[in-house]
Amino acid sequence: MKTIAVIGSGTMGNGIAHTFAQFGYAVNLIDVNADALKKAIETIGKNLDRQVAKGTITDADKEMTLANLSTFTDLKTAVANADLVVEAATENTALKLKIFKDLDEFAKPDAILASNTSSISITQIAAVTKRGDKVIGMHFMNPVPIMKLVEVIRGYATSDTTTNLVMDLSNKLDKVPVEVNDYPGFVANRILMPMINEAIYSLYEGVAGVYEIDTVMKLGMAHPMGPLQLADFIGLDVCLAILNVLHQGFGNPKYAPCPLLVNMVTAGKKGVKSGEGFYDYSNGIKEAKVAPKFAKLV
Structure with missing residues (x-):
């Protein structure tokens, strides 16, 4: 995986984008609001400054992270070349179902579609797509750059291949992935x-x-x-x-x-x-x- 698309530039979205970019991935950060995207990049910059001040990253790491980030207001364009899409929109079922229906149409056939939902059924989300085997939950914790846990949620149709790829990817982000099954609220x-x-x-x-x-x-x-x-x-x-x-x-x-x-x-x-x-x-x-x-x- 080389290119990651992140939908939603709020607290969780910008944290997820920050983390992927810091670990060398090209990140397309997507939001319908251009001002929200600008604010998100400013927030990421400030958080990177804190990491530099603490000595956990260098100035060069900060510049590399920011260079890996691109912003988009058009979903179709932003996800077209993504290997993984992580949805971090508002915790609203109807909105998430709409997003995943669009993603199934716009993303390339082999792309994995993940949701950062904290409680909504991955099985329900996957049901609006034609690639249920490639739909999974990646529930990051806030603040994402600091918290180690990623709750990896398998929907009813999620394949072993998809699960293993996401578990491996989470490890590469220096996170600790924990696999759980798809029931309300998951474990956390x-x-x-x-x-x-x-x-x-x-x-x-x-x-x-x-x-x-x-x-x-x-x-x-x-x-x-x-x-x-x-x-x-x-x-x-x-x-x-x-x-x-x-x-x-x-x-x-x-x-x-x-x-x-x-x-x-x-x-x-x-x-x-x-x-x-x-x-x-x-x-x-x-x-x-x-x-x-x-x-x-x-």
Whole structure:
């Protein structure tokens, strides 16, 4: 594999593009919004600067990485020569199905089509294509350049050849790929999201405040970040979408999203991306404090 196309230039998309480019692959980064693409390249540049400052890469590595990146607003042109396409669009089933239907038409016949979805069925996605054996999940973790795990999800029709190629490719990115089967939430979010949801219920029911809940999990369970802070970083809208997939997929009430989470997303409080969630990020991430809505509970 030499050329990688990445669809979506948001947090995950630009992180995936950054990682592939840093390891020498030609990357076509695609978004319908030209301004979003410009912002993504600026973000990648800043993240590379941090790596240089820490001594993990050189200035020459930074220049090479940026030289490997090309941006596109036209999907058909961008994926035409790609050996692998990684979709990192919004966690919306209808949107992903539309993208994969187009990819099946535009990408070359032997190209592998991967989704960075965190919960949506790879089997369902593959069903809208005529190459189910070449459709797979590559669930990277955020921040992509730093986090080692890649959850590799096999759909019902995904072939051994495709799986082995993606596992090998993930290793070449200095990641640790873990193969899992295609069921709602896969492994990572099937375990993580109920924990986050339970933390939100603990806040909702007045068991403890934001600071207390996160401190218990950080100091008592050795988590690097409390579940409410982590939810803010993931995006509360993304957490809600994943819980809905779990709830609908299993039909089990234990996955039902907490009403507080639903209300917060409806009100536009989505965490870091909106400037406020369980914490207030108006003064930056490093100076985040418990959001005013919840301060009285602390």
